[in-house]
Amino acid sequence: MIQNRPGRYLLDDAGLTELRSFVDAGTLLAFDLDGTLAPIVADPSAIVIPGHIQESMARLCAMATVVILTGRGREDALSFLGFEPCMVVGNHGAEGLPGWEEREREFRELCAGWKQQLHLSLAGTSSGIFLEDKRLSLSLHYRNAAGRGEAFATIIEAIGALVPAPERISGKFVENVVPRGAPRKGRALLDTLRYLGTGRALYVGDDATDEDVFRLRNERIFGVRVGASSSTAADYYLKDQQEIDRVLREIIDILSHPSCDAA
Known part of the structure; x- marks a missing residue:
């Protein structure tokens, strides 16, 4: 999805209307971990995904195709989730992509x-x-x-x-x-779309590494940045990490009440 910069606030009436028109059961739902699903903490080993976020993510995993795209190693990320996504791609896109094993x-x-x-x-x-x-x-x-x-x-x-x-x-x-030549998050998300056979994706992330996705300026990707930034290429933004709870609840509601006019 392509918008004029800067990104617009997702949780006002206009933003929610766009979200509802984009998301359906066939939309890949991709999320960063630190700073997105879990608040950032001083010790990276001490992050916690709040229980209500875990519950919402577990519901989404039962309703749609959910992918975690994180800078953490895959095994490390899996130890914190508390739900079972379709895929976990780690190391900023370099780990867990089919075909990249060698x-x-x-x-x-x-x-x-x-x-x-x-x-x-x-x-x-x-x-x-x-x-x-x-x-x-x-x-x-x-x-x-x-x-x-x-x-x-x-x-x-x-x-x-x-x-x-x-x-x-x-x-x-x-x-x-x-390593040079390793896929970053943008390449990883596009490869994941192809591998899973999904036509479009919503992606939510919070920092400079996630801009690799937002800079794709791809109409098949609805980008949401956690935290307003004047330099983001994301279509939309959230004010802070706590608003991810509202986003997940909105997506659950959309998928629970499918509309025939989703674009």
């Missing part, structure tokens, strides 16, 4: 080498930098650093020295190291 092995080897290099280059640097090994990508978190600016500069220098050079994907107080 390349995934290459990506693991690259990341293992980068991890060793980063341990050496970051030894003795400022505290508050946390290296998260997600097997097919690495994440350098600095949310808890006393001096975030200094920590960010240290991380950028360390990533810039990696051999071979990776792709760098920025997030909220995190820099992600990803």
Whole structure:
């Protein structure tokens, strides 16, 4: 779905009308995890999807095709869900896509080498930098650093020295190291649409990594950004993460009362 920028608020009358005209039982429902289904917390291992969100997602999984598209590793993400989506695609799109199994092995080897290099280059640097090994990508978190600016500069220098050079994907107080050629979220969502044979998708995400989907400007994708941003390419936005509850309830209502004029 293509709108004029900036994105419009989803939960006003006009936005809800567009949502109802787009979503039906054949629409792929895709969601990011951290900052979307679960509030962001200082410790990535401590996220919790609220019980009422888990319940709504479980209902949606029984009504439609639901996919989780997350920066986390697949196994890590699965441990937090509490519901069973059709697919979980991890590592920003690099893990869990059918047909990419051989390349995934290459990506693991690259990341293992980068991890060793980063341990050496970051030894003795400022505290508050946390290296998260997600097997097919690495994440350098600095949310808890006393001096975030200094920590960010240290991380950028360390990533810039990696051999071979990776792709760098920025997030909220995190820099992600990803193998070149690995699919990102936009490619992953399009591949998932083809693989599952669905014609269109609603995608909800909250940060810079999700803009890879929004920038597709694809009329078959209804993009929703969690948190207003003047630079987003998403069609619509939510004011904050808490509004995801309303979105899920609206989608459940749409699917419970199908309309013959859904577009």
